[in-house]
Amino acid sequence: MPRYMVRASYTSEGLKGLIKDGGVARRDAVTAGVEAMGGSVETFLYAFGEDDVYVIVDVPDRITMASIALTVGASGAVSLSTTVMLTPEEIDEAIDKTFNYHPPGHSH
16 A cells, blocks of 8 residues: 655644644544545654654555545645655665666767
8 A cells, every 4th residue: 555654734723623632632533534545544643843743644545645635634724745655665666667868968
C-alpha cells in the first residue's frame, strides 16, 4: 500500500478543538477516518515548530489519499502538506527504470 507523510498545522479554531478534546482523541479520530478509507496510521506524533502534527499513513491509492486530504483540509481546522514516501525497494525499482536524459545545455 502506498505510504504518505502528512504534516499538519492547526488553525486557531483547530487548536481550540485540540485543547477541548485532547491529543489522544485527535489521534483516535484520525486513525478511525483513515481506517474507514481502507488504510492504517503508522505514526501520529505532535511536534514543536512549523508543523504541529506528523502522521504517516498507508492507504490503498493516491485517490484515497487525495480524498482524505481534501476532507481534512476542507474542515478549516488544519492545513496539510502531503508527501509520498518510498521504501528502499521502491527506490531500487526506480533505479532499474532508466532513460536517456540530457540536462539543458548538454548535447546528446
